Amino acid sequence: MYSKTELRQSLREQLERMTPDQYQLWNSQxxxxxxxxxxxxxxxxxxxxxxxxxxxxxxGMIQRLLGLGKTVALPIxxxxxxxxxxxxxxxxxxxPARFGLKEPPPEVxxxxxxxxxxxxxxxxxxxxxxxxxxxxxxxxxxxxxxxxSVYRLGLAYAxxxxxxxxxxxxDQPLNGILTPDGLVLIDRCDQVY
Numbered sequence: 013m014y015s016k017t018e019l020r021q022s023l024r025e026q027l028e029r030m031t032p033d034q035y036q037l038w039n040s041q042x043x044x045x046x047x048x049x050x051x052x053x054x055x056x057x058x059x060x061x062x063x064x065x066x067x068x069x070x071x072g073m074i075q076r077l078l079g080l081g082k083t084v085a086l087p088i089x090x091x092x093x094x095x096x097x098x099x100x101x102x103x104x105x106x107x108p109a110r111f112g113l114k115e116p117p118p119e120v121x122x123x124x125x126x127x128x129x130x131x132x133x134x135x136x137x138x139x140x141x142x143x144x145x146x147x148x149x150x151x152x153x154x155x156x157x158x159x160x161s162v163y164r165l166g167l168a169y170a171x172x173x174x175x176x177x178x179x180x181x182x183d184q185p186l187n188g189i190l191t192p193d194g195l196v197l198i199d200r201c202d203q204v205y
Contacts, residue, residue, distance in 0.1 A: 058077055089113065
């Protein structure tokens with residue numbers, strides 16, 4: 013098995029090789045599947061990331077969730093290397109932040125992690141056991157540790173779902189991974205919807 017560093021490098025290279033047409037098509041397919049998921053339809057309080065670089069595009073999803081009247085939170089990275097769920101009512105509220113991200117400003121209301129119904133997380137790679145490979149800073153693992161039994165959904169292109177990832181005791185597993193092909197459920201990983 014590759015090390016986390018080797019995997020990160022390999023996945024970043026694959027993401028950069030995506031053509032604009034692939035990127036557009038796969039993001040459209042993921043967004044269509046997203047709004048068909050029962051978990052999304054039933055959830056009222058959703059934390060979702062604001063996509064940057066080659067991550068699965070979430071801007072349209074955020075706008076649509078807000079339009080549906082959902083309570084939407086976006087991550088705020090704190091100086092203590094933690095995340096907070098900052099509530100927004102419009103993408104116009106977002107401000108530039110560390111790592112090239114856009115975040116809610118620090119003064120927005122914050123939702124406790126355990127009060128969320130669904131947390132949508134980015135990643136460089138995912139496996140069918142629910143393991144996730146992020147960028148290495150551990151922000152999401154610390155946040156999800158406090159979130160209890162909230163449903164955790166990763167968004168990924170098909171090539172980002174690998175057979176096995178190295179996992180450490182502090183890594184927080186996901187419940188599902190949504191790809192252009194549909195939903196991979198972790199507890200029944202042989203089923204794709």
